[in-house]
Amino acid sequence: MSEQEKINDYDSEPIAFCAKCFSPKIIHEASIDIDYCGDCGCSSIKEATVEEWDRLYEKKYGHKYVVKSNDPKRSPVFKLPLNKLMDKLFNLKQWKSIILSLYPRFPGGLGKADSIVLFFDTIIKDNKLTDFRLKMMEYIKG
Numbered sequence: 001m002s003e004q005e006k007i008n009d010y011d012s013e014p015i016a017f018c019a020k021c022f023s024p025k026i027i028h029e030a031s032i033d034i035d036y037c038g039d040c041g042c043s044s045i046k047e048a049t050v051e052e053w054d055r056l057y058e059k060k061y062g063h064k065y066v067v068k069s070n071d072p073k074r075s076p077v078f079k080l081p082l083n084k085l086m087d088k089l090f091n092l093k094q095w096k097s098i099i100l101s102l103y104p105r106f107p108g109g110l111g112k113a114d115s116i117v118l119f120f121d122t123i124i125k126d127n128k129l130t131d132f133r134l135k136m137m138e139y140i141k142g
């Protein structure tokens, strides 16, 4: 087999992934000789080519697989400057429920723009920016 063929062959090499959540984080437990999913614990494992798996994963979740970092502060949401974060909230149709999740008694009579300005004033004053960013991680992917 030529070098190029070897490379092509590697590309079509199947990968193992969890049959339930499609995570490719498969852990081999040598003591009982079993493979299981490092994300959900499921021991039902499937195999597919990388392209197939990629497609399946995206179909299931609506986005490509992202390696989960243990530190949420490394997520893109934590790198957004305040004005961008404000834009993001403004453009989310769930903006009101996000505000209410942090401030259940948030005044209801205001318009969207005023609510968001007041909300940002409040979280900055209360030092709740981190809580808000963590909340936004549920809505902003990638």
Ligand SMILES: [Zn+2]
Binding pocket: 018, 019, 020, 021, 022, 023, 037, 038, 039, 040, 041, 042
């Ligand atoms: Zn899984």
